[in-house]
Amino acid sequence: KQEKEDFAVKLGIIFGYTGPIESLTPDMAKASELAIKEVNDSGEFLSGKIKIQGIRADSTCVDAAAANAAAERLITSDQVNAIVGADCSGVTTSILQNVAMSNGIVMISPSATSPALSTLPDNGLFFRTAPSDARQGKIVADILIEKGFKKAALSFTNNDYGKGLAESIKKNYESKGGQITISASHEDGKADYGAEVSALAQAGGDILIVAGYLDQGGKGIIQGSLDADAFNKFFLPDGMIGDSLPKAIGSDLNGSIGSIPGTDSPGAKTFENLAKSNGFKAGPFSQESYDAAALIMLAMQSAKSSKSKDLKDHVMDVANAPGEKIYPGELSKGISLLKQGKEIDYVGASSVELIGGGESSGNFREILIKDGKITTAGYR
């Protein structure tokens, strides 16, 4: 059977362009589109004549019904071959269960980190390039204990990401002898964080862990704590890592620490430069978004088919060793290697390593803010 290939391959890019994380998603989408552009420019994808087209759709991040409708449109009307997305865990689950699975479409989410997604039945269609919160919690606890922080206050964004991460941090931290003085949520996009900061400040602690987003409530909490002189050290998990934060807060943030998925590969740095030259920031989850799109396309190449049912079995192959390591900006190399029948190990911007049911294994980079810059303090 000859694959009919004179139509373009389409990738759906479902993120919440409107709604609570609307300020993160443009960069995420651009990162995915960057990967697509790279593959298109290589001119080698599948038969060589095929162009890949990315189609955006709005998940709204919170409204499952609207997200399903958008996904339904992508899949059944635009007939996308696979989906990069969705972003928030709730809508991701909903799209997966209601639309993607029934149509047999592969989804690779860059930012759905809810542990629940690990165990959800998915017919092998769902992957993610961000690690589950359960894993990060452990890392955070390790770092804190090692650095000698025995008491910490914890503020988390009140959604599945924040809460899941907070619970995991708390469990691990306490089992290692740490004490969480208070674990209080904050809502994103609200008017004022005075009350939260007050409560956190009164509970006290050596450090404040902020499991939120860097340009949302998370930032508000940090700013407020600094202003009131409540805390001067912060722990920043992955949602809080990005250049804009030290830039916005200034020197007060120096000395704070954090963690973000990644290994000591040159990928992240390369990606940052790539992003810059393409006119966007390497914000939170944009690395993962790039990788999600890249993985799909590489898997297509490896499967020699653009169909979800074929490519789903190749995602793990291209993502993991053995094979030649592929970094951001090297997608065309990856494609040609695959074409030659060689194996590749996609590392990408966020050091992709998929385990189990298509999860990111979760290698973490330990971060230290120094002189207003994010620097790497080590790897785990």
Add this chain to the structure above:
Amino acid sequence: MILNVSKISCGYENTKIVENCDFYLKKGQIASIVGPNGAGKSTAMKAIFGLLPLFEGKVYFNNEDISYIKPQDRVLKGMSFVPQTNNIFHSMTVEENLEMGGFIRKTGVKETIQQVYKLFPILLEKKNQIAENLSGGQRQQLAFARALMTNPTFLMLDEPSAGVSPIIMDELFKKILEISKKGVSVLMVEQNAKQALKISDIGFVLSQGKNKFIDSGKNLLSNPVVRESFLGG
């Protein structure tokens, strides 16, 4: 002629209520419009003041065609109107009501307010009360007083005496006579038709939207047909 309304037709959306009616009076005269309920008296008044669009006909004020100008401009020309219902600012105090009545005037508002208080002592008593809490008759007085605040040359009253006690009603008619003597013309609608016609120079009987009779007040009062069917015998 201070006011000359010729052959006007008007009404609401698609129903014509008043058809081909004439109203007119000279400076310093008092004119009354009487007629059964629903005859279109209030409708005609509103149309004359420009609160309703005219279907046909013209309104002349001091020989000037004012058929199409806005109500607030008519106020500037010296007309003043007390509607039948909804004729006070409910949520404002009595005094503020009067101040608003004198809105267009630059000077002399305070003095006029004092004069009005003299005329309606009850209003002075209640000057800081929210108008909504006035009794029915007090409201009527306030509404009338508000219209006087503009120092009008032409006053239109829609049932000024409804709900006021006899003693005040006498005062009211006296006052109307008095101001007409000062050269202010008054056009009013009244159900207390006998009293009204008694002081009117001219009367219009309106029935089902049409002019039934136009005559001097005295003649109408003595007309048996009018008495029987419009003035309650």
Add this chain to the structure above:
Amino acid sequence: MLQIFNISKSFGGIKALNNVSLEIEKGKITALIGPNGAGKTTLFNVINGSLKPDNGTINLNKLNITGLEPHELFAMGVLRTFQISQEFESLTVLDNLMMVPADQLGESILNSWIKPKEIEIQEKKILRKAKEVIKFLNLEKLSSEYAGNLSGGQKKLLELGRTMMVNPQIVLLDEVGAGVNKTLLKKIGDTIIRLNKEFNYTFVMIEHDLDFIARLCSPIVVMAEGSILEIGDIDQIRKNNKVIEVYLGKGN
């Protein structure tokens, strides 16, 4: 039948009612007159439950009814009209009347499902009655007009019409005559007399038209500044100097 003991009501500093005691006898047409702001409407509001008195009690047929809600009093047969018309503006004239009768089967959601037949029959009866009333008030042409679109006088008539939809024990009429054409008012007077004679309705009416009162009412209660000034028949009232001073004026 209606006994009012020592009712007081004040609004802020204003004593609208000051220890008012009054007895309304069954089967009579009592008039309530007095200068503007005497507290007449306030008294009605207190009787019908729209306002709670500061103190005092009201008995209806020896039953204490102080502080009951208006709808409870309606059920006991106390009916009123409003000085400033309170029509249901987006209902037609017909519906304005048809909504009045109490205990309509169709007002219960359950019934409208299980007893559609009975409701239909009842509706027909009410409709017939409403049409009669409309005819009496000369409003036939307007029966399917929105009540909000009526003229000032017509609204007053509708107020009156609503009291004619049911068989009340006592009707409180607040200036039905104001703004109503005198010819029609005469007819209304006839009806009130008829209702009073034939069906033994009790009326209390606030009115400023003395001729009208003279024809209909006895006794006449005069109020001033929140208390009762005089009770008597028309001649007594006309002769009373105090009444002349505060209310009637020299001319009447």
Add this chain to the structure above:
Amino acid sequence: MKNIKERIWLTYTAMTCLLLFVAFFQSWNVALSILNLCIISAIMSLGINIQWGNSGIVNFGAMGFTALGGLCAVIISMPLTKGAWEIGGFKIILAIIIFLIFIFLANRTWKFYKNSPKKKICFGLLIFLIGFLILRIIADPVIHAIESYEPAKTGYLGGMNLPVIISWPIAGCLAALIALLIGKIALGLRSDYLAIATLGISEIIIYFIKNEDWLSRGVKNVNGLPRPVPYEIELQNSAWLINLSEKFDFSLVVMSSITVKLSYSILFLLVLIIIFIFLETISKSPWGRMMRAIRDNEVSAGAMGKDVKKRHLQVFIIGSAIVGIAGAMMTTLDGQFTPASYQPIRYTFLIWIMVIVGGSGNNYGAVLGGFIVWFLWVESEPLGLWLIELLTSYLEDSSELKNRLLDSAAHMRLIMMGLILLITLRFAPKGIIEEQKRI
């Protein structure tokens, strides 16, 4: 009269055509998925319409009742978390019962001191606070234990493992119960005050659901609610559908998902029809006339013997129950319960837009509003994209402006939604189907 009938026919046919248009130009799946939510929206909008259109109650609390419905679906259909239940299920119930007793006492006290506002508030509040304290003393440790029970997987009590359809009527009842409570305290307020109060109360409900993990799993969401209809994957393996698909030479995958959506549509339509007939009957009966009278003038209605308070409460309960039912249906369709998704824009304002655009005061309008507005809400996204592509097609590819605009295309959705709303209201200021004059 005839005019209105024609209008109903015309608009309903136009709506059908729109959906068919989507079916042919996008896909049947898209059309059906829109239809399903249209139906749910129509039900919600009916619920609000009976309150606003028929009796002038401004309920901005639709969001809360929707969420309650969703919670009901979870509690009815999810399996019980045995471990969590053993830890403290009974203790929680005990605590709640004690709390309810205190509320009852507080209420009694409140009534007892009816005539002295100070005592009323002091003692009533005191008793309430004592009850609240006891509740927290008993429940807090238990709640903590339950929430720590396998938090990544469960961390809540779970549900009763019953068929999810049962939750629809139960959601109605729960919503009605809560509406009774809310109505008792808030219905004394008028118009905008009531609107903000109900909005506030519904936010409180959402916060409760978001933060009481033991009950609802909170923001961690409940996934995988059982469905009332078969799963696509099962269908794809079932003989009859395979046969059918071969017979018509139609893709099995597409067919399976259409079948699933159609079965939902049928279920939903059934509910819609029942509710519609119910509402039509009562609003045509003397009850409807009475309610409209109350809407127009409460003082006068009271004097005409209508128990305004009771009727307001009644209609508030009915409307809220209907919204609750729709909420449960919605959660059933989504297959998951995500408390964070309950936002006023989506579940209160959008519903109100439906009622007003459709034409308040009549049920046909409310249903139409539900259909049209949801349709636009979903389709304004591609529409906006299309529009912006059209606008920018004249610009050079490399132009800054073009890229900028294309990047922000997603926001065209809101602009489109706003514009369409404004334009519709401009041409039909009283809604597309105006309230009928009843003669």
Add this chain to the structure above:
Amino acid sequence: MDYINAIILFSNYILIPGLSYGCQLALGALGVTLIYTVMRFSNFAHGELMSFGAMISILIMWCLKDIGVSIKPLPTIIISLPISIIITVIFCLLIDKLCFSYYRKNNSQSVILLIVSIGVMFFTNGLIRLIIGPNDRNINDGERFLVKAKTIKKVFELNEGLSIKMSQGITIVITLLLVTFIFWFLNKTKTGKSMRAYSDNKDLSLLSGINPERVILITWIITGMLACVAGTLYGLDKSYKPFTYLNLVLPIFASAIVGGVGNPIGAIIGGFVIAYSEIIVTFAYRKFLSYLLPDNFLSDGLMQILSTDYKIAVSFLILVIVLIIKPTGIYKGKLI
């Protein structure tokens, strides 16, 4: 016992933050109240108008910065206010002309206007994102603090510090000025009274010679001014992010209603009630009390009445309680 530390702590975490947040809410509530008083509808687009105003301020500020203007230690954005106010007002007038005026002429129900305002909200919401994008922007380039916590601690040798931000200071001063102005304007000037008259009885105000167009014009001018100032101040204090303005609408309405709609004083009171109730109810009092009580009196807990999870619920709870006890709001507004 250590009163000074307790007082400083109280001021730092409750008094000052509540004061500035309260001012921000009050300014918003004032705008909402004004529209409500004159045009009788709840303007849900007000949050977006604030956002619009702030956006214009930012755009102008960028221009100013390009040409090197700065007024340190005050933030540059303050000098862009006059122009941005004008543009916001023009935008308001345009919106009114295109959207609201039609329904006003038709005497539509207020709910229809409310829904129209939601339409305007959507539209403006999208427009703002088209122009400036959804990103978070820091716009405070002036001195951050009037008083720094660390300095207070050092100078007075205390355990607790007190910080007052420059933006808080500016907010409080401007709010005071604006509120005084509006109160005076509405209650003492003829134009202000004519606005109330218009809202009370449109037809009758015509008959008194009040020009409705002028009333509407002035209302929008003031509203636009308030929205622009409030939006900019808010962005200055926190950082400008379009999404937050959507969420600001609810607390603003809560403030306006708690205070009693239709009254500027009510709006202020409402703003503070909402702002303080959030903080006071969710505050952890342990440390505060530890300064006041002997050690052994304190338990281990944080002594929080409710967890901050319920922060927003608290403000609505207060709203509901206030309305139940006093259905017209704290400062008796008009009965509606």
